[in-house]
Amino acid sequence: MPRCADVSCGRWRPEVLAPRWASGIRFNGRWYCSRTCVEHAARAGLDTPAVPAAPAVALPPLKLGVLLRHLGVISEADLNRALESQRQTGLRLGAELQRLGLVPAEPIVRALAAQGGVSYLPAFDIGRVTRGPAWLPADTVRALGVVPFEVDEARKTLRVVCSAPVPRTAMRALLKLTGWSAEAYLIEDELLQQSLRAYRPVHATAQIGEAITVAGVAAAAARVADTALAGRALTMKSARCDRYTWVRLEGPSHVSDLLVSRAPERINARRSV
Numbered sequence: 001m002p003r004c005a006d007v008s009c010g011r012w013r014p015e016v017l018a019p020r021w022a023s024g025i026r027f028n029g030r031w032y033c034s035r036t037c038v039e040h041a042a043r044a045g046l047d048t049p050a051v052p053a054a055p056a057v058a059l060p061p062l063k064l065g066v067l068l069r070h071l072g073v074i075s076e077a078d079l080n081r082a083l084e085s086q087r088q089t090g091l092r093l094g095a096e097l098q099r100l101g102l103v104p105a106e107p108i109v110r111a112l113a114a115q116g117g118v119s120y121l122p123a124f125d126i127g128r129v130t131r132g133p134a135w136l137p138a139d140t141v142r143a144l145g146v147v148p149f150e151v152d153e154a155r156k157t158l159r160v161v162c163s164a165p166v167p168r169t170a171m172r173a174l175l176k177l178t179g180w181s182a183e184a185y186l187i188e189d190e191l192l193q194q195s196l197r198a199y200r201p202v203h204a205t206a207q208i209g210e211a212i213t214v215a216g217v218a219a220a221a222a223r224v225a226d227t228a229l230a231g232r233a234l235t236m237k238s239a240r241c242d243r244y245t246w247v248r249l250e251g252p253s254h255v256s257d258l259l260v261s262r263a264p265e266r267i268n269a270r271r272s273v
């Protein structure tokens, strides 16, 4: 006869004929006696620091300025001028070059794609992002910063648009939580912002495809416990992204996402491109 999987509880599991209210909750495949014990387990799971994946490339990427010089789209003098004024504006080099009107958007996206080792799209029809998979809620996509525009069922791959730098953490999280890999295509920042706003999953239903944003691990654990209690069985997977911990909850007939924000100063520390 097993015990509650919460070590600080250890209550014995009741006999099979116990009434339903005493039958406990299955969480991540283990038996817990109560909502409180699931909340403990969820909290412990979300507090465990994720081991950062080792970077795939050991060498530092070529600098954007070097790549643009190599592509022959800017003179040494203009590049130096942009690097100089960049110190005043605090913009990233690509944005600074466009602000000064020294290089158009297309070669910059091309160079950034070469730098990140991904493909790029010089133009992009925003309408393509309204056909995302039903299991990827719009709020989750906005949190990840990668927008699906094509689904390859056979290869279990999502083609996604993103802007530089390539959001590797989000792509790893997508693979970990859904089993789908992402193939990144770089587009201009402005197009990405439009894509993020326009994204809609196909056939989103009440059972699948919702995402709720909560502040902090304690609030997330409480939410997980409520969901587990309602369905009596739940699996929780989580992955760290730049600004959120993405938590996916899979019940017997329901999939939902929790986007757990961290301390406010970390949220505001988002890079500016």
Ligand SMILES: [Zn+2]
Pocket (backbone or CB within 6 Å): 004, 005, 006, 009, 010, 011, 032, 033, 034, 037
């Ligand atoms: Zn317990």
